[in-house]
Structure formats: C-alpha cells, structure tokens
Amino acid sequence: MSCLFTLEYASISRDLSNDERLHCVHHVHRVGLWPPGVLHAIILPLWNQGDKTMARVGFGIIGCGNIGPVHAEALSQVRGAKLVAVSDVVEKSAKALAGKYGAASYVDYRKLLERDDVDAVCLCVPSGVRGEMGETCAAAGKHILAEKPLEINTKKIDRLIAAAAKAKVKLGCVFQSRFAEGARLVRSAVEKGRFGRIVLGDAYIKWYRSQEYYDSSQWRGTWKLDGGGALINQGIHQVDLLLWFMGPAKWVRAESRILAHERIEVEDLACATIGFENGALGVIEASTAIWPGHPARVEIHGSEGSAVVEDGELHFWRFKKETKADERVRASFRSDAALGSGAGDPLSDLKCEGHRRQIQDFVHAIRDDRPPFVDGPEGRRAVALIEAIYKSAASGKTVRL
Ligand SMILES: NC(=O)c1ccc[n+]([C@@H]2O[C@H](COP(=O)([O-])OP(=O)(O)OC[C@H]3O[C@@H](n4cnc5c(N)ncnc54)[C@H](O)[C@@H]3O)[C@@H](O)[C@H]2O)c1
Secondary structure (H helix, E strand, O other): OHHHHHHHHHHHHOOOOHHHHHHHHHHHHHOOOOOOOHHHHHHHHHHHHHHHOOOOEEEEEEOOOOOHHHHHHHHHHOOOEEEEEEEOOOHHHHHHHHHHHOOEEEOOHHHHHOOOOOOEEEEOOOHHHHHHHHHHHHHOOOEEEEOOOOOOOHHHHHHHHHHHHHHOOOEEEOOHHHHOHHHHHHHHHHHOOOOOOEEEEEEEEEOEOOHHHHHOOOOOOOOOOOOOOHHHHHOHHHHHHHHHHHOOEEEEEEEEEOOOOOOOOOOOEEEEEEEEOOOOEEEEEEEOEOOOOOOOEEEEEEOOEEEEEEOOEEEEEEEOOOOHHHHHHHHOOOOOOOOOOOOOOOOOOOOOHHHHHHHHHHHHHHHHOOOOOOEHHHHHHHHHHHHHHHHHHHHOOOEEO
C-alpha cells in the first residue's frame, strides 16, 4: 500500500520542478509512506540525470491575450522547453510578450510556423479559431498544445485530431485541473474501486463574470467563437474531471438560461442531469451569473466512500474501509489551491503551476514519443457531453451520447 502511494506521488512529481518534487517528497514523508532518504538517495538523482540529457523543445505561442502570458510564464519554468516566438494579430500584444521573454514576435502566425526552431505551438487564440489554425500547424509539422475547449464542437475537433494524426504530430488539450494532486488521488481511488458502487457524480461551477468581461472581446459570449457560455468556457474543467472520475455519460437532460447578462448569445446558467454508463446519476450546474463566485466543486459518491475536490484540492475524503494513509491525506488538505481559481474573475487568481505541469508532460510526450496525458480524444470527451447538454436544453428532450 505504502509502495503504491509512493508510486502515485512519484508519477505526479515526474512532471514537477525540483522544488515541487521536494514538496512531494516531504509530503510522502509527512504522511509516512516511505522511509526517509529513499527518494532523495535513489529517485531524485535519476530524475535529474534524465533532465540533463533532454533536448530542448522550441515553443511558439499563438494568441497573446489573457492566457498566452500564462503559457509563457509556465514555459519559462518547464525543463527541456524554450519559448522561441509568439504571434498575435494585435502587434502590440505580441511585441509586449516577446519582449518580456526574449522571443521573436509575429503578427501573422504562419511566419512563426516557418521557423525550424519552433517544434511545438501553444494555441491560445479564441476557442472557435483553433481548429483551422491547428490544422495549418499540423501541416507545418508542429506539435500542438491547444487551450480548452479543444474546439467548439466535435466536428471541428475530429478534423483537428485527424490532421494531427496524418502529420504525425502530438495533439494535447489544456486541462490543467487534471494535474492537481487532489484530482489525481480521486482518479486513483476510482481505479482501485475504493468508492464501491459509484452512485452519484456532480460538478458545480457557480462562478461570476461581469458584463464588462463579456463586452471586453467580440468573441466572448458568441456561439461561433466561444461555442457556448458558462458550461463550455468556464465549466469545462469540471466537466472533464467529472468524466475522468465517473467514466462516459450515456444520456443528458438539460435546461439553460440567460439571466443576468446582456448582449450575449449563450447561457449564463445551465443545469443538467446526467446518466453515466456505469449506471450512476449526476448533476452539472454551471453559471457565470453568481456573485461573488464560489470554488468549483466536483463530488463523487459511492457505497464505500465519498470525495470532494474544490479547485483541484481535496476537501472531503472518507472511505468505509479506511487506511492509515487516508487519515494522513485528510490531515494534509490544503486551504490554498496550488492551481488557483477563476471563481470571480478570469485571471485574478490564475497561477501558472497547472499549465507548467501540463506543458512539462507535453515535453515528455514529444521526447518519449508517446501521447500526451490529455490528448485529442481525451480533450474531445467534455465537448461531446457539453454539445449534448446544449442539444437537450434547446430541444427539451433527453439526448443520448
Ligand atoms: N486553461 C484555462 O484555465 C484558461 C483560462 C483562460 C482562457 N482559456 C482559453 O484560452 C483561449 C483564449 O482565451 P483568452 O482569455 O486568452 O482570450 P483573449 O481574447 O484575451 O486572447 C486571445 C488572443 O488571441 C489573439 N488572436 C485572435 N486571432 C488570432 C490569430 N489568427 N492569430 C494570432 N492571434 C490571434 C487575439 O488578438 C487575442 O490577443 C480561450 O479558448 C479560453 O477558453 C483557458
């Protein structure tokens, strides 16, 4: 048992900086899962040896608005990666970001793709332009790490997945919540059957976005470029975690509304009942109309245990058959989420740590020639469910997936 727990932490920490690894090592020691000294003496030196021989992967960032700079900061901390160039149709934005990190800047992203030292691109442009842009990047032989949602619908996602496969480049979708320790512990407990018969899985995203937020860019709150509202833009991280924990959904029944915003085409409130393939039921509630915004929450409940994750961190962890480690996991609950929250404002508390972990995994995927942890098909799943929710809300009917 202690060995399994240690391996869990080791697998998490392979994608971490040395500081984070040490945090994990200390955590493992704190919860008493491994004799002190073993990780320091054997595992850390092996990790470090691997780092030194790792070839640097050159990155380009396309889209230098809100999230582009988070990718740039994350990249500055990723081992084996180098930010080479950035692009934005707004020249000022591209130049500002390029200047801060010593990268080249372009208004036309195709010029960035002409560079041989760009091996991979981070797509940080509005959601509905990533598909076509991604296909162009794939044709240029660049690996693609696209922000969430991978695209605004499954048709466009399928084209992008096919283009990446044809060009033999990696395709990843940013779901940084999957790299939070709490979320990984829950997933691991599911794999071990610790919840018993899983009966209920819920996701609650009760967030706030001001009218100014929607007015600030022409693409926000539109079907064509945002692909939807509270659910596909803000709620998708929790929808992804819910599916990661619960397995595939079978059917949905949903309602949606625009209640507290003007000049938007898409929902600021959606409520859905989900039937999962494993027989369990669940609820998704997503809103951008709830002030001041609450931590995003995913719950999983079974006949043998329950867990609750808030902003990636465990807030409840109980099993009928408890182990010594469970008490220690509870004692280590942290009140400050490592990955930050976007509950009231998109960027006020967004830290780059989650992106750093995911980009580190992407670099390993390129180096080891394996799929990234969240690849194209994994990125597609949450969009497919959200698409079904929108269809149900529009038709008033149950939609089968
Ligand atoms: N993972 C997360 O937690 C997270 C957080 C915020 C945003 N996002 C996602 O990131 C994406 C961008 O969001 P944002 O808030 O940064 O938007 P934004 O509007 O602030 O930034 C988008 C940028 O892309 C640029 N752009 C548009 N078309 C372009 C093109 N053809 N070539 C080059 N640049 C182009 C715009 O000028 C703008 O600067 C969205 O899909 C959003 O869902 C993810």
